[in-house]
Amino acid sequence: MPRLKDVGCSLLLCNIEIAIAGDEVLSKFYTRHTSPYLWAIFQNYLGSYYINRIRGDRQENLKHAISCYQAALKVRTREAFSEDWAMTQMNLGNAYWHSEQFEQAIAAYQNSLEVYTREALPEKWARIQNNLGNVYTETEQFEVAIAAYQNSLEVYTREAFPEDWANTQNNLGYAYREAGESEQAISFLKTSLEVRTREALPENWALTQHNLGNAYGDLNQIKEAFTHFSSCLEIFQPTAFPLRRVKAGRDFVDTPRE
Numbered sequence: 001m002p003r004l005k006d007v008g009c010s011l012l013l014c015n016i017e018i019a020i021a022g023d024e025v026l027s028k029f030y031t032r033h034t035s036p037y038l039w040a041i042f043q044n045y046l047g048s049y050y051i052n053r054i055r056g057d058r059q060e061n062l063k064h065a066i067s068c069y070q071a072a073l074k075v076r077t078r079e080a081f082s083e084d085w086a087m088t089q090m091n092l093g094n095a096y097w098h099s100e101q102f103e104q105a106i107a108a109y110q111n112s113l114e115v116y117t118r119e120a121l122p123e124k125w126a127r128i129q130n131n132l133g134n135v136y137t138e139t140e141q142f143e144v145a146i147a148a149y150q151n152s153l154e155v156y157t158r159e160a161f162p163e164d165w166a167n168t169q170n171n172l173g174y175a176y177r178e179a180g181e182s183e184q185a186i187s188f189l190k191t192s193l194e195v196r197t198r199e200a201l202p203e204n205w206a207l208t209q210h211n212l213g214n215a216y217g218d219l220n221q222i223k224e225a226f227t228h229f230s231s232c233l234e235i236f237q238p239t240a241f242p243l244r245r246v247k248a249g250r251d252f253v254d255t256p257r258e
Helices: 005-029 035-054 059-072 082-098 102-112 123-138 142-153 161-177 182-192 202-218 222-235 240-254
Strands: none
Touching: 005 035, 035 059, 059 082, 059 222, 082 102, 082 123, 082 182, 102 123, 123 142, 123 161, 142 161, 161 182, 182 202, 202 222, 202 240, 222 240
């Protein structure tokens, strides 16, 4: 009998494949020349479907996503459809980020900020700041990454956006740890657990426990590191999260010991 998770994955796979097929047909019927606005909408949707596609080669799917977003931008210009242009720039940035084309991702995100200003669209501005923080962390530009995360917290307050606030606290902790400031990292990671509880958000809770295990390991506080690695492994079971379980186990084994 299939597990519930397997059924869910199968349904997601089928739904995405159906959506791709449907939008590709519609794009041929509503062409750029006959219905440019609708055609651009379908191109943007196709980009999102390809980013999330399970079937096929991951990098090929991301190439398709980038191509679709670039096609949409031929119609969704800043002059004609400024918010649609900004949204597509953000989506393009996400596709470049996932394909590890970080310079292009930063450029696309910066483009979107020309419209997604803090004054006009604060929530979207904060989302882009957080995305920029992720890319800058990946490229080891930690000072800029931390500044971007701090920017997002001007909008993502605990009261207004508790989950986004907690995610950003976790991201700050990760960035500080990668920058070699593990004590500072621990402070942010523990703060994120005020919202990322095991009961409410078990997967996110486990990710933060993993990050805390690494940070304490950096400080050679082995008992604390073991506690947090053990906690994350309670959620990262072999059947549900095999890759994350292996990564957490390896990180603990690699923890330096005196």
